[in-house]
Amino acid sequence: MANYRETIAKNVAPLLKDGDFVNLGVGIPTLVGNFLPEGVDIILHGENGSAGIRGRLAENVYEDADTFLEWERTHKGEMTDYTVGHKDLLDAGSRPITLVPGACNFDIVTSFTMPRGGHLDKTVLGAMQVAQNGDLANWLVPGQMATGMGGAMDILAGTKTVIIATTLTAKNGKPKLLRECTLPLTAVKCVSTVVTEKCIAEIRDERFHIVSMYPGVTEQEIREAIDADVIFDDNMQIMVE
Amino acid sequence: MKNKVITIDKAMTFVKDGSSLMMTGFGQSGSPRHLIRALSKTDVKNLHTISDDLGVAEHGFDQTISALVNNKQISKAECCFIGQNPEASRQYIEGTLDIDFIPMGTFAERIRAGGAGIGGFYTKTGIGTVVEEGKETKVINGEKYLLELPLRADVAFLHAYKADKAGNAIFKYTARNYNTIMATAADTVILEAEKIVEIGDIEPDEVQLPGVFVDYVVEAEEDIL
Numbered sequence: 001m002a003n004y005r006e007t008i009a010k011n012v013a014p015l016l017k018d019g020d021f022v023n024l025g026v027g028i029p030t031l032v033g034n035f036l037p038e039g040v041d042i043i044l045h046g047e048n049g050s051a052g053i054r055g056r057l058a059e060n061v062y063e064d065a066d067t068f069l070e071w072e073r074t075h076k077g078e079m080t081d082y083t084v085g086h087k088d089l090l091d092a093g094s095r096p097i098t099l100v101p102g103a104c105n106f107d108i109v110t111s112f113t114m115p116r117g118g119h120l121d122k123t124v125l126g127a128m129q130v131a132q133n134g135d136l137a138n139w140l141v142p143g144q145m146a147t148g149m150g151g152a153m154d155i156l157a158g159t160k161t162v163i164i165a166t167t168l169t170a171k172n173g174k175p176k177l178l179r180e181c182t183l184p185l186t187a188v189k190c191v192s193t194v195v196t197e198k199c200i201a202e203i204r205d206e207r208f209h210i211v212s213m214y215p216g217v218t219e220q221e222i223r224e225a226i227d228a229d230v231i232f233d234d235n236m237q238i239m240v241e
Numbered sequence: 242m243k244n245k246v247i248t249i250d251k252a253m254t255f256v257k258d259g260s261s262l263m264m265t266g267f268g269q270s271g272s273p274r275h276l277i278r279a280l281s282k283t284d285v286k287n288l289h290t291i292s293d294d295l296g297v298a299e300h301g302f303d304q305t306i307s308a309l310v311n312n313k314q315i316s317k318a319e320c321c322f323i324g325q326n327p328e329a330s331r332q333y334i335e336g337t338l339d340i341d342f343i344p345m346g347t348f349a350e351r352i353r354a355g356g357a358g359i360g361g362f363y364t365k366t367g368i369g370t371v372v373e374e375g376k377e378t379k380v381i382n383g384e385k386y387l388l389e390l391p392l393r394a395d396v397a398f399l400h401a402y403k404a405d406k407a408g409n410a411i412f413k414y415t416a417r418n419y420n421t422i423m424a425t426a427a428d429t430v431i432l433e434a435e436k437i438v439e440i441g442d443i444e445p446d447e448v449q450l451p452g453v454f455v456d457y458v459v460e461a462e463e464d465i466l
Contacts, residue, residue, distance in 0.1 A: 107417045116346050150324070154345055
């Protein structure tokens with residue numbers, strides 16, 4: 001399990017189906033696009049106003065202000081080639097992106113109508129804590145650097161399926177899957193599935209149902225890492241390595 | 242139709258100490274950098290800003306709203322995300338910058354309400370979180386919603402790629418973001434455009450922001466980040 005981030009992303013990918021309209025959060029979720037099976041074509045939502053993102057530019061034009069300014073000078077104004085990039089074509093992290101054929105751009109009200117109105121099929125987000133009733137905390141640790149909730153609360157308010165891509169425990173070894181979240185919540189009862197580097201847990205009937213495990217990981221190991229009610233599925237699957 | 246083009250110096254006279262100011266942009270995209278840069282060179286202070294974020298400060302990008310943060314010209318901010326500007330976080334923790342964090346979709350809809358003559362709306366966003374605290378709630382069709390109120394400002398700064406002299410504007414790709422709603426929700430609306438064309442040069446059905454919402458148009462200089 002050398003690269004746990006890739007392991008998590010590889011195991012989220014099969015949960016996305018052909019034609020799904022999906023928002024991917026920052027961090028591990030953005031890697032998921034790299035592992036989609038052949039023939040699976042999803043429409044990626046960017047909350048700043050895109051449906052049909054291909055990805056960030058291969059070349060790093062965002063290294064420093066001078067490099068970006070130079071790139072902007074040659075990718076601006078009338079120029080219209082969404083496969084090459086434009087200074088006004090960025091993702092939610094302010095990085096230049098390209099689009100796929102059939103993509104479209106829109107304003108912020110339209111953009112949030114999509115998740116909140118139930119038009120977005122799935123979202124993949126990171127987490128600090130997930131509770132067994134589906135509560136999610138992923139935006140604020142009191143006393144630490146504040147960043148704001150961004151669009152996460154709105155996306156969670158209406159998106160049909162919420163997939164969490166996260167490590168099973170925090171960096172300090174403490175469980176992230178809990179009976180109740182102790183951090184400020186992002187949304188209540190919203191999480192469907194949690195994909196970690198050691199197991200995949202579905203949330204049903206206010207319990208974590210472990211449906212898949214990474215090769216070599218024991219039930220004991222998972223029980224010790226989750227501070228909540230856990231049920232191991234009879235038809236246990238093996239996670240992708 | 243009236244020619245609304247003014248100089249950037251004239252535009253600055255509409256923003257005063259203590260003004261509430263909407264600024265478009267989602268990070269770098271659609272940010273009225275030219276108007277912001279001009280404002281950062283004035284001694285206007287105690288601003289109450291209403292914007293998606295507080296700028297992008299990494300890698301030496303300091304011509305978005307971060308320029309106003311660095312100058313400590315903002316005393317109160319209503320925004321959604323400041324993860325790309327550590328200086329804003331620092332001032333917030335230090336207590337010199339008061340920030341009201343608002344969920345992005347709610348933030349957008351509150352501005353829309355402010356500009357559309359709507360007195361508020363019920364949303365599920367934020368139910369069961371700190372966002373719900375102190376707000377009126379209501380059960381609609383068996384689900385709990387909370388009441389959010391409209392947002393307006395004294396002045397709005399907008400950024401378009403192209404506008405005619407009457408303020409009819411077109412945006413490129415993701416730069417449209419808050420432009421179409423902030424234009425409706427401020428007493429004085431100032432639009433900077435990279436390219437200004439004559440009245441009649443934009444096809445009516447290509448206009449993304451009707452000029453009737455725009456009070457003034459300013460030409461954006463080409464060469465700044």
